[in-house]
Amino acid sequence: MDVRDRTGRAPGAGPEAADALPDVPMLDRAHQRLGRPLNRMAMSLNSAANRALFKRDELRYIDRFGLSAEQRRAVVNRDWREMLRLGGNLFCVLKITSVDPYPMTRIGADQRRMEHESFVRDVLGKR
Amino acid sequence: MARLIAGLGTSHVPSIGVALDAGRHEDPDWKPFFDGYGPAQAWLREAKPDVAVVVYNDHGLDLSFQRIVPTFAVGAADWYGPGDEGWGVRDIPSFAGAPNFSWHLIDRLVEDEFDVAICHELDVDHGVQVPMELFWGRPAEWPVRIVPIAVNMLCYPIPKPGRCHRFGRSLGAAIRDWPGDETFVVIGTGGMSHQIQGARAGFTAPDADRAFLKDIAERPEILATLGREDFIERFGGEGAELIMWLVMRGALDDAVRTIHTHYHVPVSMTGAGMILMENGSAGTARQESTRAA
Numbered sequence: 001m002d003v004r005d006r007t008g009r010a011p012g013a014g015p016e017a018a019d020a021l022p023d024v025p026m027l028d029r030a031h032q033r034l035g036r037p038l039n040r041m042a043m044s045l046n047s048a049a050n051r052a053l054f055k056r057d058e059l060r061y062i063d064r065f066g067l068s069a070e071q072r073r074a075v076v077n078r079d080w081r082e083m084l085r086l087g088g089n090l091f092c093v094l095k096i097t098s099v100d101p102y103p104m105t106r107i108g109a110d111q112r113r114m115e116h117e118s119f120v121r122d123v124l125g126k127r
Numbered sequence: 128m129a130r131l132i133a134g135l136g137t138s139h140v141p142s143i144g145v146a147l148d149a150g151r152h153e154d155p156d157w158k159p160f161f162d163g164y165g166p167a168q169a170w171l172r173e174a175k176p177d178v179a180v181v182v183y184n185d186h187g188l189d190l191s192f193q194r195i196v197p198t199f200a201v202g203a204a205d206w207y208g209p210g211d212e213g214w215g216v217r218d219i220p221s222f223a224g225a226p227n228f229s230w231h232l233i234d235r236l237v238e239d240e241f242d243v244a245i246c247h248e249l250d251v252d253h254g255v256q257v258p259m260e261l262f263w264g265r266p267a268e269w270p271v272r273i274v275p276i277a278v279n280m281l282c283y284p285i286p287k288p289g290r291c292h293r294f295g296r297s298l299g300a301a302i303r304d305w306p307g308d309e310t311f312v313v314i315g316t317g318g319m320s321h322q323i324q325g326a327r328a329g330f331t332a333p334d335a336d337r338a339f340l341k342d343i344a345e346r347p348e349i350l351a352t353l354g355r356e357d358f359i360e361r362f363g364g365e366g367a368e369l370i371m372w373l374v375m376r377g378a379l380d381d382a383v384r385t386i387h388t389h390y391h392v393p394v395s396m397t398g399a400g401m402i403l404m405e406n407g408s409a410g411t412a413r414q415e416s417t418r419a420a
Contacts, residue, residue: 024364025325026283039192045213046188089281090324091186095213104142104323108396111328123329124393 295377
């Protein structure tokens, strides 16, 4: 899959980092399809029994869902931006924070590659 | 005869529920936000509606990334449980349904060619839980029965804004045709501006939100002519949830009376707003409580 497929940007739209996020992930169907195994795994954490299994043996649990090697690595590293880049939907992957707490606004800052404090102040406009 | 007495719109940000669970509604960060719901809570205590139709979207609980994603789905259950979204089932009462009205509504919608999915069983996520808590607090049991209507907002294609508005017209007709003597409110949930993922993560648009709070009351037909991409552009990828307020507005008469609006930004990563409109009375008695921070 090339960068254009992942970002949903037209050819010639300008230079783009190879690991760019789509502007609006929802509009990027290739991106959504890529994320299916990751999102299925994350949604399975809606069950307390599954959360216990995940905590007990994370790798074994993850491997039931057919994630790509990249997705698997992103989950294990709790690399939220990378999970989203690889098709994770935040409403799904956020469920992993029930096992390993991490604030939503930090995931926001990570996506912009900003310090949390300046993201909250300069992007969200919190005073 | 049944009467639709009001339409309400509100954000349904999950962190609101988290703040309530932690008892943080008096914290300086949260108090201005929660205080903005006081007038609507007082109005509802006085008006005592019997049934609330709650228009919401599912977020990875039952209807959005699972095996099947319905564009419009209507609950027809006796009860709706608060679902486990990954953090355990929250300590709030289950929601009693109004299944006879649900089936009447489904009949009407399909007659009008809205071929909805029918939910015999359904757990509801923060999209329903948070608005109910914002408007009715934390009662031992909810003082209204609910009819949830779920709209697909996460798996593109989402429905068109004009389609949502027309769906609301059928909902309003179904309420007017209902032979019971209950009083109804319709709650449109979601929004306001936010984009939590993608290159635009952290996007909010307070000016567009404030304009929307006027337009949804006074010029909904203009909003209904916008495209899905217009909503995404103007309010963000997730802020497009505001099309669900058009379902609520479509159910109301053309003339409404705005009782209260409230706006606060940011709540988590979202521009958070609410509106209460009495149905069918001309003119406005607008009270605003707006605060940024």
